[in-house]
Amino acid sequence: MHMKNAAITVVAPTVFTVALFVLWEFACWLLALPQTVLPAPTAIWAAFRQFQNPIIENSLYTLWNTLAGFAIATAFGLLLGIAVGWHRAIYAAVYPVLIGFNSVPKVAVVPVLILWFGVGAVPAIITAFLISFFPIVVNVATGLATTEPELEDVLRALGASKLDIMRKVGIPRSLPYFFGSLKVAVTLAFVGAVVSETVGANRGIGFLMLSAQANFQVPLVFAGLMALAVEGIVLYAITAAIEMRFTGWAFRGQNR
Amino acid sequence: MTLSATAPVLVRLDRVTMHYGRGSTAIQAIDTVTLDIKKGEVIAVVGPSGCGKSSLMKLISGLHPASSGSVMVEDKPVKGPLKSVGMAFQASNLLPWRSVTDNVLLPMEIVQPHRSLIRRQRSKYKANAEALLAQVGLKGFTEKFPWQLSGGMQQRASICRALVHEPDILMLDEPFGALDAFTREELWCTLRDIQQARGVTVMLVTHDLREAVFLADTVYVMSNRPGKIVKVQTVDLPRPRDIEVTYTQPFQDLVHELRRYIGGQH
Numbered sequence A: 001m002h003m004k005n006a007a008i009t010v011v012a013p014t015v016f017t018v019a020l021f022v023l024w025e026f027a028c029w030l031l032a033l034p035q036t037v038l039p040a041p042t043a044i045w046a047a048f049r050q051f052q053n054p055i056i057e058n059s060l061y062t063l064w065n066t067l068a069g070f071a072i073a074t075a076f077g078l079l080l081g082i083a084v085g086w087h088r089a090i091y092a093a094v095y096p097v098l099i100g101f102n103s104v105p106k107v108a109v110v111p112v113l114i115l116w117f118g119v120g121a122v123p124a125i126i127t128a129f130l131i132s133f134f135p136i137v138v139n140v141a142t143g144l145a146t147t148e149p150e151l152e153d154v155l156r157a158l159g160a161s162k163l164d165i166m167r168k169v170g171i172p173r174s175l176p177y178f179f180g181s182l183k184v185a186v187t188l189a190f191v192g193a194v195v196s197e198t199v200g201a202n203r204g205i206g207f208l209m210l211s212a213q214a215n216f217q218v219p220l221v222f223a224g225l226m227a228l229a230v231e232g233i234v235l236y237a238i239t240a241a242i243e244m245r246f247t248g249w250a251f252r253g254q255n256r
Numbered sequence B: 001m002t003l004s005a006t007a008p009v010l011v012r013l014d015r016v017t018m019h020y021g022r023g024s025t026a027i028q029a030i031d032t033v034t035l036d037i038k039k040g041e042v043i044a045v046v047g048p049s050g051c052g053k054s055s056l057m058k059l060i061s062g063l064h065p066a067s068s069g070s071v072m073v074e075d076k077p078v079k080g081p082l083k084s085v086g087m088a089f090q091a092s093n094l095l096p097w098r099s100v101t102d103n104v105l106l107p108m109e110i111v112q113p114h115r116s117l118i119r120r121q122r123s124k125y126k127a128n129a130e131a132l133l134a135q136v137g138l139k140g141f142t143e144k145f146p147w148q149l150s151g152g153m154q155q156r157a158s159i160c161r162a163l164v165h166e167p168d169i170l171m172l173d174e175p176f177g178a179l180d181a182f183t184r185e186e187l188w189c190t191l192r193d194i195q196q197a198r199g200v201t202v203m204l205v206t207h208d209l210r211e212a213v214f215l216a217d218t219v220y221v222m223s224n225r226p227g228k229i230v231k232v233q234t235v236d237l238p239r240p241r242d243i244e245v246t247y248t249q250p251f252q253d254l255v256h257e258l259r260r261y262i263g264g265q266h
């Protein structure tokens, strides 16, 4: 049973990923694609080795911006989600604005942010925040709103206040929704930070890729993309692990 | 223990009506209901679906106000949630992130004076909850999570949660509705024993006439919405009642008699 699980969770993704890269390498080789169109994985790896230091440095910078924006989004999203789930009036009041806001492409907001805050970390952090708080709000509010009315009656009949019900039932039961949304939010925050850097920045992986593109260093552009992908996977895995740790009860019956 | 004829009245409803909503779209759920529940009495409320049984519970527990008439508990008008009510429903509604014991202790974290005491005396409270769980046959399952229990066991735990703070009134809304017939009868006996041991007043809403007659001192039959009481049936079968009693003629006659009032022909 355990062996089978390991095969599914470790071997399957490894085989798939390796196969994908091998296929890619062969395709480039067979079709004799020029490096400026689609560099082969080996060429990307070579570019990575050559520019290792700037790639890592800029990646970390982007990572930092992402995490800063994500942290703000988490705190803000949690608070707003609780407020929205608290009362129907607050829900009715903020939802239209929230949805309108979420529909605005964040790329369009970046120039404004740069105008206000100048080129640097702040627009990237804010973009990361803006793009990632929405799913957190929606999920927390959903979790709160789905408290069983009968359970609420049980507690109200004991004289429980709204705050009691939130603390004992609403918030714990919305935690799986909350942590679930963090997985989505963290990857979105990452996208936000990179988008902002590609619009205007002087550091960061987005900036690095933009400069490489300007110099026709396509393998370097792809090396940057790879770095992004790896960081994205790591961030996702970390939040997923945190989710498992805090809300394992919500995954009951899947593995036990 | 048989209910004494001189037991004091705990709940008194006098010509009570109740509506959901206001104005022209209001739905009347209860229509001029007058009834008394004595301390230690077990009443059962039966009636067609949607007739206002759950509404009557909400009314007495103070979760929903009456539109007219008076609702008195211990000679005081009910203005808001009573705080001394234990409730259980058809769904056990246990919290999946808490162990069975911690689920049972939930009311203690809400009602005074336990609320202030429980943090310091958790182990004492825990022992009490475990003793209660043992009484309903859940010894050895106290540290399990609700989803590791069968439906019947979850329902036992849910009843413990409703009882743990020693409420004056236990309100059960179709508590055994989702269980199979054998488990249901087992739980009737559990409820019978625990009620007898504690002398708690019980209001039981059910669709099952046999259940009503087996458990109750008085059965109220309600009409279709808006719910009116169309029949009050005293059950004077001797207590303690054994499951065997359900196969006797007097029992069957009572069930038969009640059956006549359900179906809306009155």
Ligand SMILES: Nc1ncnc2c1ncn2[C@@H]1O[C@H](COP(=O)(O)OP(=O)(O)OP(=O)(O)O)[C@@H](O)[C@H]1O
Binding pocket: B020, B021, B027, B028, B029, B048, B049, B050, B051, B052, B053, B054, B055, B056, B225
């Ligand atoms: N929150 C509510 N808002 C508006 N109408 C309600 C509400 N709750 C119940 N009603 C209405 O009041 C009537 C009585 O409902 P109630 O839940 O008391 O019935 P019930 O006898 O418990 O039914 P069941 O046996 O199906 O549980 C129903 O017609 C229902 O439509």
Ligand SMILES: [Mg+2]
Binding pocket: B053, B054, B055, B173
């Ligand atoms: Mg009901």
